[in-house]
Amino acid sequence: MKITIIGGGSWGLALSKVLSDNSHQVLVYDVNKKIVNKINKLHICLQLNEDIPKDIKATTDIEKAINYSDTLLFVVPTKVLRLAISDTVKYLKSPKLFVNAAKGIEPDTFLRISEIFAEMIPSKYLKGFVSLSGPSHAEEVIKGLTTAITASSEKEADAVFIQDLFHNTQFFRVYTSTDLKGAEMGGALKNIFALASGLIAGKGLGDNARAALITRGLVEMKKFYEIYGADTKSLMGLTGIGDLIVTCTSPHSRNFQAGYKIGHGKDLEETLNSMTMVVEGIRTCEAAYKFAKTKNLDMPIISAIYEVLFNKMDSDEATKMLLGRSSKAE
Ligand SMILES: NC(=O)c1ccc[n+]([C@@H]2O[C@H](COP(=O)([O-])OP(=O)(O)OC[C@H]3O[C@@H](n4cnc5c(N)ncnc54)[C@H](O)[C@@H]3O)[C@@H](O)[C@H]2O)c1
Known part of the structure; x- marks a missing residue:
């Protein structure tokens, strides 16, 4: 499968590595050129100073990133999430499955992240929404240390789809839940x-x-x-x-x-x-x-x-x- 990751920081790259280990193709989008260069040229995660697989590619071209796949995984800090979503919306041409791994509630609206997505993404492009959450520090996941997390979605099939993408019997166990x-x-x-x-x-x-x-x-x-x-x-x-x-x-x-x-x-x-x-x-x-x-x-x-x-x-x-x-x- 092809997966787009929005945000090439610690957690975005740790999750990219899990996907690469599972033989999926990953394109990472980040606004920071330095981060993108480190991924493409040196194959490292700048924030954690850890090696990542060479097949993980990165870009600062959001249009290319959005068109790359039908599964968009957002891993940006919540304070820039609205900005990242509005940049994405401009280039949507077909329905996508949106996945989020950032954690927070919006201070002024008290909205959960899925509610922000539902508010900002036109419904014809919002095929589904899954939250990926659980006890998982990037520092350990990127080293392949044993971790278990949960893919949660109101639509069980979407949660199962994400479970299948990430589940790795060597070190990364993924459960599902419908309690988004x-x-x-x-x-x-x-x-x-x-x-x-x-x-x-x-x-x-x-x-x-x-x-x-x-x-x-x-x-x-x-x-x-x-x-x-x-x-x-x-x-x-x-x-x-x-x-x-x-x-x-x-x-x-x-x-x-x-x-x-x-x-x-x-x-x-x-x-x-x-x-x-x-x-x-x-x-x-x-x-x-x-x-x-x-x-x-x-x-x-x-x-x-x-x-x-x-x-x-x-x-x-x-x-x-x-x-x-x-x-x-x-
Ligand atoms: N680090 C972890 O162990 C971990 C684990 C689980 C969840 N999370 C959550 O994941 C989210 C991201 O955390 P992190 O640790 O990866 O942060 P980070 O600071 O390491 O990386 C964030 C990345 O987002 C990029 N970015 C900023 N604005 C952007 C935009 N508009 N479009 C694209 N990229 C943009 C930054 O350049 C940076 O590379 C947070 O909500 C955090 O709570 C982190």
């Missing part, structure tokens, strides 16, 4: 708790605190699932607890790394300036906090992280705020 809402909520929200987990580690608060955060984080996630109409059973799956565990415990997580730096006393601007790669949890935290306010939902952890990120609350004060809440039944 749950997959998208899980992938987005876990990044907020990764920031909190990094903060806990940065402050040296210990593993008990981290386990409490993950557990109580799941409770806050469940409230979102319920209000968005997602299946709360997905919380027990790879797109829920699976992704939450890896992102809250792995040093590969940029959200964890950002939280760690803030826990060490750096402010948000300084932290972001020191990081070259996307920290999705910040934008998602803003979205989740504002959405929870409109629905009168009690989200103590998300609120505490929001105060630290956006209102410069000291992280000690945020911890005190969380611990000082009135006691209650679990």
